[in-house]
Each structure stands twice: as structure tokens, then as C-alpha cells.
Amino acid sequence: MAKKKAVVVGGLGIIGRSIMEAMEKEGGWDIVALSRRKPWFKTSAKFISVDLLDPEDAKDKLKGLTDTTHIFFCALSGGVEAENVAGNLALVENSIGVIAPIAKGLRRVILTQGGKFYGCHLGPHRTPAKESDPRHLPPNFYYDQQDFIAKAQKGQKWDYICVRPEAVVGYAVGIPLNTASIVAHYAIICREMGVPLHFPGPEQAFKIYNKFTDARILGRFQTWVAEHEKASNEAFNITNESGFRWCNIWPWFADYFGVKMGQVMPFNMMTMVGDKGPQWEKIVKRHNLKHNEFDLISWGFGNWNFGRTWDTILEDTKRFQHGFYEVIDMQQSFKDAFDMMRKEKVIP
């Protein structure tokens, strides 16, 4: 069978990397990845440095991608806010909009969306959220991206899939929006400074029910769905299936990092943890760490994760019905990410 040629738009992100890793393990894929920066990790993918907000740069750098069979879109512009429509739509227009017309053998476009599709960023919403749930009032950049792709796809041989994960947990260096990294750095700072591991959000947030998505499952799901025949122009939620409440997992975090369990004590992580760079620098030197991720971390994403007082639950039934059965225990997801961070000397 002829090799498949995947273009991963946003290959340096936590999701792009999980897709590339899954393809590398599976074999049979030629991988091209797009981003402005160059990779700082080992990968077999060929990276093209391109600014997808610049239509001329995109046309010039992507003109050779005529043998593309699959496009995985997982780039993100200007932070996570759903209101960031212009930049995030431009990323789609200047990648899929350029490659699809010249790639005559294109079979499928896979668009990564997320829980924000259902309004999880706005407040309490219908849960478990199902793929068939209606949209909320815009702005929401996922809607504009999907509408652009749906229009471009009309009358073409290729089709598209929307993949909707919740907050992604996994090992990835150089990523600001990474819950595992946020917990690990925060817990180690607490240990260093001799304070208990307080939960930095309100009581209600401590107790809500969450279902997050392991980056490895997400990567394998994306490559699986890329070839799944009965999925044309469909959307799929994908989480670990295993859910959790912070109140149940927090004592285990404290145990794992050897710090005393704290109490519920809401505070702003941006100002009260984000300023602990000098303390972290000492930890890096003392333990001879290979990376210093501290200043990269989005403590605002920490505020969002621990400050949300409503459930986020995506219904996974549809992907099971279609034949993708992988699940992973949520605590295991965090443990594997922490273990890997230790092994790679990102944390002591």
C-alpha cells in the first residue's frame, strides 16, 4: 500500500506532537509538520517553518505539498480564548485552504476542536456534552474553522472529521497549557518553600467532576479516525472516559511530590506562583535539571483549571460505538506524565 502523507498543522503543540508520535509508532506515514519554530525534540517529521498568519509566506512554503493525503489541524493562535476568531480562522485558511486545492490525492482533514465547542468556557452547560448538541452564540473560533472546512469540502473527494478532546494531560516540554506540568511545578515549589499543597481554587471547583484527555490516547484516536471509513464529516468527543474530582486526586498529588496536603484556599496562581522563578532556578541548579520550564508555564491556565466551578464532561459513547475502545485511568495519566518529567529531568 502506498505511504500516507500527513501534514500536521501545529506540529510543536502538545496535540500535534501526540499525533506525530502515534503515527511514528504505527508506521506507514510520511510526516510533514508546520510551525514557525523548529523542533527541539527528536522526530522523524520534516518541519516547514512557516507563519500561517502570512498568506504569502504560506502559499510559498506549502506549494510543494501536492502529495498530501491527510491534514491534521491542531495549531492555535493567540491563546485559548474562543473569541480569538480572526487569527485562528487565518491559520485554517492559510494551511488547509492552500493545501487542499493542490493535493489531488487528499483523503481527509482532521480538525482538532475541544470542550469549548459546547461552551465549557462560558459557564455551566449541558453535560455530558454530546456531539449532536447545538452551538452557542458566537464568537467561537471552532465554529468559523469548521464552517470554512465544510464549505471547502463541498463537491470534493476528501472529507473531514472534528475531534473534540477536553484538557490534554501528557508529557511535552515547551508547552504553556499543560495541566500536568502546572501541578508538578506548583507542588515542587510548595515543597521547596515548606508550605502545604493548598488547592488554589474555590470549594465548589474542588468538587466538580472532570473528564480530561490523555495526549497518547488522543494521538492514537486521531490516526485511527483518519482511516475510519464510517466517519465522513462527523464529530467525535474523546476523553480518557475515566473521570475525576480534584478533591479525590489532590491528596495523591501531595503524596507523589512529598508535600503536606493543604486545604481549599483560592488565590491567583499568576501572581503567587508565577513569581517563584528565582526559587525554581535554585531547584534547577541543585538537581542539575535539563530544562527550565517555569517561565513558560501559563499560570492563567492554572487559574482556569482550578477555578472552574462547573463540570466538564464529554460523552464518549459515540467513539466506542464506532470502534475506538481505549480508556486510561486518570490518575495513571497524571502519574505517567510526572514520571516522564522526572525521567527527562524537567522536574526533580
Ligand SMILES: NC(=O)c1ccc[n+]([C@@H]2O[C@H](COP(=O)([O-])OP(=O)(O)OC[C@H]3O[C@@H](n4cnc5c(N)ncnc54)[C@H](OP(=O)(O)O)[C@@H]3O)[C@@H](O)[C@H]2O)c1
Ligand atoms: N491543550 C489542550 O488542553 C486542548 C484541549 C482541548 C482542545 N484543544 C485545542 O487543540 C488545538 C491545539 O491546541 P494545543 O494545546 O496543541 O496548542 P499549542 O500547544 O499552543 O500549539 C499550537 C501550535 O500552533 C503553531 N502555531 C501557532 N501560531 C502559528 C503560526 N502563525 N504559524 C504557524 N504555526 C503556528 C505553534 O507553533 P509555533 O509557535 O512554533 O508557530 C504550535 O505548533 C486548539 O484548537 C486548542 O483549542 C487543546
